Amino acid sequence: MRHNFGAGPCILPQEVFKQASQAVLDFKDGLSILEMSHRSPEFEGVMAETTKLVKDLLNVPSGYSVLFLQGGASMQFAMVPMNLLPEGKTAAYLETGVWANKAIKEVKFFGQANIVASSKDANFNFIPKQYSIPEDSAYFHYTSNNTIYGTELFDVPQTKVPVVCDMSSDIMSRVIDVSKFDLIYAGAQKNIGPAGLTVVIVKDEILGKSGRAIPSMLDYKVHIDGGSMYNTPPVFAIYVAMLNLNWLKSKGGVAEIEKENKAKAQALYAEIDRNTLFKGTCAVEDRSIMNVCFVMENPELEKPFAKFADENGFEGLKGHRSVGGFRASIYNALPITSVHALIDLMQEFEEKHKS
Ligand SMILES: *Cc1c(COP(=O)(O)O)cnc(C)c1O
Secondary structure (H helix, E strand, C coil), X not given: CCEECCCCCCCCCHHXXXXXXXXXXXCECCECHHHCCCCCHHHHHHHHHHHHHHHHHHCCCCCEEEEEECCHHHHHHHHHHHHHCCCCCEEEEEECCHHHHHHHHHHCCCCEEEXXXXXXXXXXXXXXXXXXXXXXXCCEEEECEECCCCEECCCCCCXXXXXXXXXXXXXCCCCCCHHHCCEEEEECCCCCCCCCCEEEEEEHHHCCCCCCCCCHHHCHHHHHHCCCCCCCCCHHHHHHHHHHHHHHHHCCHHHHHHHHHHHHHHHHHHHHHHCCCEEECCCHHHEXXXXXXXXXXXXXXXXXXXXXXXXXXXXXXXXXXXXXXXXXXXXXXXXXXHHHHHHHHHHHHHHHHCC
16 A cells, blocks of 8 residues: 655545546546536536535635636736736745745746745744734745645734735645635645646636736636636546535545544654654754654654655655655645554654664
8 A cells, every 4th residue: 555645745545546437438428527628517616616616615704706827826926916916016925945936036026036035044844923914015926835844823923914824735734714815826736636727716706906907817896797718627637626525525625634634744743753763854843744854863764655655656756856844744634554554654764764
């Protein structure tokens, strides 16, 4: 048995893979989901159900639209300032890692980014806490979970300006209060479904104020008016997201999966702290419940541990090159049994290499 700790595209439930493969062969009257019109009543049903699942699972209040777009979270890095930042104005950004940096990089095409705080000097191993957000900022942007560094920002920062959040790697993993946000975006391939789909949740009233002409495909309003079907949507990715969100619903929804995710994270961090060979890489209070980063006290043991993990069926444990060491991504679909198997592996390795 393989255990998939990959950071993304990531593990999805086995039953979702089975249902998805069945729909490739025969979705309706012998037709594959891949050859059906997105304007067919069947697919319109899929779109409506997926939208409702996102709304129900996250308790999205009225006044918000749920969009299914393409271009990944990376496209949102530009779409956000293009739609929300008036010419020459400033938006506040919290710099907590590579993804935040990439978001900041796109702002200059439309206005200015004001980096209100950064943990760059510490290789992003914590979340900055003491900072103020100027009230004349067009919006405040942050990354809720830093996939590469394994830090997570759990409490929405207090501010009067609109809040925009890149939730790519922790959306649907824990309960959030959507009403505290003005725009949430997430590449689907971590907790929602396959790659090729981006989910956006936007408060309608913040749109249309940039004073800028926006190309249709990059205009949130156009996608809202088109019901995410201004052009051909990523039909299959949306279908698989629907299956996965139905799986989440059947497990009791986000509140239930949050309990499981916390139990998985706690067990793994406890072992990292206990085991004499391993140590965590970031501030304890900011530890992510989705991406668990750790290194070895003796770097010479990293290669042997990586080999040992590979031989025993563990996938995707290699840390991102900017942190090194290991990263166990423990997204919703990763069963707690896989976490326990990893803990056993770490203990076995410790037995062999104890000095
Ligand atoms: C993976 C990831 C991205 C990039 O998403 P794409 O869909 O590949 O553009 C952006 N932000 C965060 C936090 C991520 O984890």
